[in-house]
Amino acid sequence: MKVFVVDSHAIYRRGLVASLELLERVDDVDQADGVRGAREHSALLDADVVILDASIAGGRDFIASVAQAGDAHVIACTSNGTEESVVDAVEAGAVGYLRKDTLTQDVLQAAIQAAECGAAIVPPDALGAVLRSSPEPSDEESPRLSDQRLTEREQRVLALIADGHLTRGVAEQLCYSERTVKNVLHDVVTKLNARSRSQAVAHAVRDGLI
16 A cells, blocks of 8 residues: 655654554655645645644645545644544544554554554544544434435445455445546435545445444
8 A cells, every 4th residue: 555644853754664664554655744745746646644743734724635535645744632632533534543652553554454444543532522523413413314215326435445355446346446436435424424435434324224
């Protein structure tokens, strides 16, 4: 997979890149020292996972834009590990949150593998806060199941994402272009009123849509 690192601290960023390059399944690692540099970097378009210092200027909006585009899974990684910062990153669309002071090679490996599949990575002591921030909608607020019904194509794409396949893998299996897969995922996220593809998968599984 391809990983993109966004962090303003040069020494930390280079150390993280070096650690990522040692991991299994990581083929390429690119980097930027800020959100603007990341947006202008051509490698961001091909990234499968983005690791971002959530405290960096423009970090929350960047997380949201990457998550909405569906091009990559975002892991927020910062020294500010308060419950509020974890919830903020997850609500923006990050699939996970790591604290720099507890980051090890093993933790990084597990986080990358989980993020590749869109699985959530949240510090145990902040999990309760994340769950409380996403209460179940009331019957009046929830769309009727019939209104949420996915098309056959949407079901096939989302089921493969739920099984851990990346966008390019889904495209290869279904003989679609990657752009078509991304468009389908965008439509599904919108239809299910989700913040990210991982949340869309969770909603679809919970409601029996896939």
